[in-house]
Amino acid sequence: MTATARRAGPVLPTARGPLSHGVVHALRTARAPDPALWRRTADAEPYGDDLHLSLYVLYELHYRGFAGVGGDREWDPALLTLRRALEDRFLTALRLDVPGPRTPAEVFAELLTEPADPSGSVSHHLRRRGDLDHFRQYAALRSLYHLKEADPHAWVLPRLHGQAKAAMAAIEYDEFGAGRADQVHARLFADLMADLGLDTSYGRYLDLAPAQMLAVVDLMSLLGLHRDLRGALVGHFAWVEVTSSPASRHLAAGLRRVGAGRAAQHFYDEHVEADAVHEQVVRHQVVDGLLADEPALSADVAFGADATTFLEDRLSSHLLAAWRDGRSALRC
Numbered sequence: 500m501t502a503t504a505r506r507a508g509p510v511l512p513t514a515r516g517p518l519s520h521g522v523v524h525a526l527r528t529a530r531a532p533d534p535a536l537w538r539r540t541a542d543a544e545p546y547g548d549d550l551h552l553s554l555y556v557l558y559e560l561h562y563r564g565f566a567g568v569g570g571d572r573e574w575d576p577a578l579l580t581l582r583r584a585l586e587d588r589f590l591t592a593l594r595l596d597v598p599g600p601r602t603p604a605e606v607f608a609e610l611l612t613e614p615a616d617p618s619g620s621v622s623h624h625l626r627r628r629g630d631l632d633h634f635r636q637y638a639a640l641r642s643l644y645h646l647k648e649a650d651p652h653a654w655v656l657p658r659l660h661g662q663a664k665a666a667m668a669a670i671e672y673d674e675f676g677a678g679r680a681d682q683v684h685a686r687l688f689a690d691l692m693a694d695l696g697l698d699t700s701y702g703r704y705l706d707l708a709p710a711q712m713l714a715v716v717d718l719m720s721l722l723g724l725h726r727d728l729r730g731a732l733v734g735h736f737a738w739v740e741v742t743s744s745p746a747s748r749h750l751a752a753g754l755r756r757v758g759a760g761r762a763a764q765h766f767y768d769e770h771v772e773a774d775a776v777h778e779q780v781v782r783h784q785v786v787d788g789l790l791a792d793e794p795a796l797s798a799d800v801a802f803g804a805d806a807t808t809f810l811e812d813r814l815s816s817h818l819l820a821a822w823r824d825g826r827s828a829l830r831c
C-alpha cells in the first residue's frame with residue numbers, strides 16, 4: 500500500500516440498516532443526511548449493528564476519515580446533530596444497564612482480582628484452547644482499536660490539570676513509542692497482524708466486525724470527544740491499563756503455544772511489562788490526581804470503568820459462543 504493510499508483513508512463500509520445506510524449515503528454523495536434518520540434513532544437497538552456502525556463511521560471522521568469524503572464533513576452540523584442523537588440512545592442504555600453508583604475503589608478492587616472462574620475470559624480461552632485461526636479473528640477485530648491505540652485517550656489531555664495531566668501524558672508518551680516510530684503500539688500491533696497473515700490496512704476489517712466490537716470502540720470515541728465525560732474517559736483508560744497486563748500475559752503464552760512468530764508475541768510481551776507500570780500510574784496519579792482536583796467526578800470515573808466491563812463482557816460472550824460452536828466470530 501502506498502503512502503498516498505494510506506492518506507486517502509479507508510473505504511466507506513457496507514451499511515447494516517437504515518441509519519448506517521443514511522450516514523454512508525450522505526458521506527458518499529456529499530449531501531446532508533435525510534431528516535427522517537433523526538426519528539429512527541429513538542427506536543434503534545442501542546447495542547445493535549446499525550446504530551454502532553453509524554456511530555463508528557461518524558467518529559472516524561475525527562480520526563483518518565474515509566477515501567473520497569471531504570475533510571469538512573468532520574464538523575458538518577447536520578452530521579454532528581445526528582451523532583448526538585445516536586450517542587444519547589447509546590448512553591441512555593448504558594446508564595440503565597451499568598451498575599451504580601459505585602466508587603472507583605470498589606471498581607478497581609474487582610478489576611485487580613483475577614476471576615476464580617475463567618470460563619468467560621477470552622484471554623484464558625486463547626491461552627489454553629485457542630487455535631491460530633481464533634487468534635487471527637481476535638486480532639482482526641481488535642485492529643479497529645489497536646491500529647489507533649491511545650488516540651481516543653489523547654483527547655482528554657487538554658481537559659486535565661496538574662498531576663493527572665502530567666501522569667496521563669507520560670503514559671501516552673509510552674503508548675506512542677517514546678519518540679520512536681517503530682515502537683508506537685499501533686505499529687507493533689500492525690507487526691502482529693502481519694505475522695499472523697492479516698492485512699494491516701487501517702479499517703480493513705470494519706465490515707467483518709460485529710456490533711459488540713464496534714460498541715467497545717465507539718465507547719472510547721464517545722468519552723474522548725466530550726469534555727463533560729472526561730471522568731468516564733479516565734475510568735475507561737484505567738480499566739484498559741489495569742486489565743491489560745494479566746490478559747497480555749495469557750495472550751502471549753497462547754501465541755507461543757500455537758507457534759506464532761516473534762512479532763506476534765512481542766506485542767503482548769511489551770504490554771505485560773509496560774502496562775504493569777501503567778496500572779500503578781493510572782490509579783495512583785491519573786485517577787487520584789483527577790479526583791483531588793475534581794472530587795465530584797468520582798461516580799463518572801466508576802461509570803467509565805463499569806461501562807467498559809459491560810461492553811467487553813458482551814464481546815467476550817460473542818467470541819466464546821462462536822468458537823465453542825465451531826463458528827467464526829467475524830461477520831459473514
